[in-house]
Amino acid sequence: MSVAAPAQKKKSFWRRPEKDYVHPYLGGALLGILLFLAFFLTGNGLGASGGLNRMIVAVQDQIAPDHVDRNSYLLRMAGGDKNPLDDWIVPAVFGTIIGGFVSGWMNGRLKVETNKGPNISVRMRWLAAFGGGAIMGYGARLARGCTSGQALSGGATLSLGSWVFMFSVFAGAYALAYFVRKLWR
């Protein structure tokens, strides 16, 4: 956790005092209630990577619509006059970004910084973040969902595949954690 500078105690509109994170069980309970409400009201759970996917496909569809029409995976989202952004997950993703921003602002955690382990350079951390992001993005689409769309949503509705998926994620991360400990320890 980044150490809050004591000089920041002065309260201004943008620099509010940094608050502690909530207790994990409380955060989890709130998240669970939200997940339940999402299913209860809309029938859908939560998601993230699907929304990013649709944004990319929207750009691809603008630049090379013929290419999209020849790829059956992309076609499903943007074929013909289908608008890839016309899906519930897109407003949900924008909402997530705004929600994160508002919380960061209200709790004094809006800060330009790079969180990293003590033994690597900032540039190395950026590189790892980009590479890890690319691996994660690829895997998330391969698995038809990310931590939110598969593990949380499918976990709560007792989808067998989602539970298998969830344990695979933890297995993959734990298997590699020792070898990349330099990044974090």
Add this chain to the structure above:
Amino acid sequence: MAFPLPLETLLGKPLMFVVFGLIGFAFGYILEISGFGNSKKLAAQFYFTELTVLKVMFTAIVVAMVLIFIMVGLGVLDYNQIWVNPTYLWPGIVGGLIMGVGFIVGGFCPGTSLVSMATFKIDGLFFVLGGLAGIFLFGETVPLYEAWWNSSDYGRLTIQDWLNVPTGVVVVGVILMALFMFWGAEQLERIVGKRDLKKEPRLRVAAAGALFIGALVVLFIGDAGTAEKWGRISLEKEAALLIRQVQIHPGELLHSIGDDGLRLVMIDVRPEADYNLFHIEGARNVPMDRLLDLAKELQASYIPNQVVVLMSNDEVAATQAWKTLTAESVSNLYILEGGINNWLAVFSAFDPQITPTPNLPGEERIRFEFPAALGSRYEASFPDPHHWKIDYTPKIKLEVKRDKSGGGCG
């Protein structure tokens, strides 16, 4: 009122998107206050110093699970109408392992990286950019192995279906497993992370107890059978039967057969002997005791323009089947008015081979005589839709219950 709500019909698209935006807002907010915008907090999970990820994720899953299945058990929420991620076993396992690698190298998962970026963390921004690149790469390379990507498809497979036990048993089991994992996580934090567990709030023990009681409630309510599900909707649906909203004229069925805009599924619930004697071309014989399997199949194949028409010799058996399938939330479901007997009365008039025997006593008997069991090779099995001009009151209306296209991660 039945949940989930048909939001698009209820609010229109723009307002529906506002609702999803608000849900997303709360999602981002909660992730942020839980510390998920901070990659160090996330990565600590994998070095056993701080198991916040596991605690938040599993608490969220079990809280949502207990609430969902209490509501399902009480009949307020229709489990058939909520999105359950389909199981593609091997792509899920391989994708999950790859994601795990990305998680430990990059320090985020897609949702948390958005929150991190939104709070100006540069590593979060790089992760989001990397994620977009990975997603792009997937779209470009999946055609190379699309057959495998679509393999080991088990459809909507739930743990309770797989183990063939009541939902409540799985819910109790998951709660016990989660509580054990929370206990283990805290022990690891104490040993590896040198955390003083005495400072943890005592309330968490009470919360664990509440969750367990919630799971017992799910177990106690039990899974609703078809009869119970029918009981909850019978008032409204009996009325639809009574005012003959769902009984379609043979002429409308014939028209639908010729309508390329519909995916018509004809289900013939008569005994096999009658079916072999005569049936409409394209109709499937499904005995009454196989209707529950059929319901699952129809839900899996659901698209908004799928129309299901049930038929028996008269209407009695078809109406019974209609009630069963309606209770199991199959949509766009209709009955052939007057059954096969009525169909034959209209379409076999000019076929000298088929002779009516109208005075047979009892119900659900075929009131025609046939020279041989020719199945669907009689001319009355496949009348030409363009040839017959029949007057009828059209009753088929496509009802869109909700947009099922999206699902967990779109």
